[in-house]
Amino acid sequence: MSEQKYILVTGGVGFLGSHTVVSLYEHGFVPIIADDFRNSDRSIPEGLKKITGEDPIIYEVDVCDQLKLRKIFNDFDLQGIIHFAADKSVIESVKEPLKYYENNIGSLVNCIKLAEEYKVNNFVFSSSCTVYGEPDHTIVTEESPIKEAQSPYGATKQICERIIQDVNQRGSNIKFLSLRYFNPIGAHPSSNIGELPNGVPDNLVPYVTQTAIGIRDKLTVFGNDYDTPDGSCLRDFIHVMDLAEAHISGLKWLMSNTSGISEVVNIGAGRGVSVLEIIHTFEEVSGLKLNWEFGPRRDGDVGKIYADITKAKNILGWTPKFDVTAAMKHAWEWEQKIAE
Ligand code: WQD
Numbered sequence: 001m002s003e004q005k006y007i008l009v010t011g012g013v014g015f016l017g018s019h020t021v022v023s024l025y026e027h028g029f030v031p032i033i034a035d036d037f038r039n040s041d042r043s044i045p046e047g048l049k050k051i052t053g054e055d056p057i058i059y060e061v062d063v064c065d066q067l068k069l070r071k072i073f074n075d076f077d078l079q080g081i082i083h084f085a086a087d088k089s090v091i092e093s094v095k096e097p098l099k100y101y102e103n104n105i106g107s108l109v110n111c112i113k114l115a116e117e118y119k120v121n122n123f124v125f126s127s128s129c130t131v132y133g134e135p136d137h138t139i140v141t142e143e144s145p146i147k148e149a150q151s152p153y154g155a156t157k158q159i160c161e162r163i164i165q166d167v168n169q170r171g172s173n174i175k176f177l178s179l180r181y182f183n184p185i186g187a188h189p190s191s192n193i194g195e196l197p198n199g200v201p202d203n204l205v206p207y208v209t210q211t212a213i214g215i216r217d218k219l220t221v222f223g224n225d226y227d228t229p230d231g232s233c234l235r236d237f238i239h240v241m242d243l244a245e246a247h248i249s250g251l252k253w254l255m256s257n258t259s260g261i262s263e264v265v266n267i268g269a270g271r272g273v274s275v276l277e278i279i280h281t282f283e284e285v286s287g288l289k290l291n292w293e294f295g296p297r298r299d300g301d302v303g304k305i306y307a308d309i310t311k312a313k314n315i316l317g318w319t320p321k322f323d324v325t326a327a328m329k330h331a332w333e334w335e336q337k338i339a340e
Pocket of ligand 1: 088090127128129130181182183184202203204205207219220221222223233234235275298301
């Protein structure tokens with residue numbers, strides 16, 4: 001066992017990956033990033049150094065390239081893997097399904113093959129609440145039924161969870177933990193890293209802050225006739241730093257276990273917040289009036305869903321620390337920082 005706790009973080013300069021890299025350093029791990037920057041800005045490593053004081057260790061590789069990824073397993077005695085690297089746009093996945101199946105599934109298979117060969121037995125997989133599809137009940141537990149995927153993106157997450165289940169059933173020394181994220185929002189409180197969507201954001205919060213800063217003219221709220229208190233969709237918005245910390249709790253939990261487990265855990269704030277509440281919270285923290293209007297529903301949107309996070313509390317000992325107000329404050333501070 002090496003004295004350094006090296007952890008491979010695929011997609012480690014992405015939105016979720018970069019914030020998790022910060023938490024890994026804070027908890028005494030040494031993250032080794034594998035990322036080809038296809039979805040990430042080249043300013044992120046500098047932001048990471050400002051927060052951690054460390055030069056991030058980055059291998060600029062396509063995680064689907066097993067030969068190049070193997071180099072990392074040869075260079076470091078890895079104690080674990082956190083696999084974020086994947087394409088994540090629901091809308092894009094409908095237009096380019098083959099890109100999503102090739103990348104999201106191919107990268108996972110590569111990581112598992114190398115993990116088994118090099119005996120890296122602690123494996124955290126980045127899954128998603130989209131695996132639930134349109135749930136029968138608003139609050140979902142890990143035992144809630146897995147419904148028909150609403151997009152090729154959601155289907156890739158379901159297939160990846162199935163691959164992990166089949167490897168575990170076949171027998172493997174790898175201990176797997178799949179974290180089903182709900183809606184990660186916000187940015188690091190220092191404003192040195194945050195969400196940097198390519199092009200026009202699909203997601204709500206970056207669209208809100210880009211509208212407020214003047215990059216976008218007006219936010220459209222997709223639908224006002226849902227069966228919710230204010231007619232807009234209900235979601236589980238979780239601060240990205242809480243999500244990052246959940247990965248540390250998950251890694252430590254895996255390391256404390258004997259081999260051959262495979263668990264799935266919801267990672268959300270455990271409360272439902274509507275689109276209109278996000279807008280009103282933003283207006284409170286910014287002191288600005290946001291330019292928005294109602295529009296038609298967006299295809300594929302679920303009306304209301306949020307997480308039961310009892311399992312995360314019970315087995316990982318993890319609970320979220322930030323609320324939506326903090327998340328919107330940090331998101332807005334980040335948007336203003338990158339506009340400087
Ligand atoms: C949230 C709400 C929209 C934009 C995504 C990913 C999913 C998962 C969670 C990772 C919806 C509304 C949005 C806009 C709007 N992530 N909205 N106007 O769709 O819940 O899920 O994050 O795995 O994979 O797809 O997030 O931010 O796109 O939408 O009214 O301009 O905001 O209708 O109700 P979503 P989102």
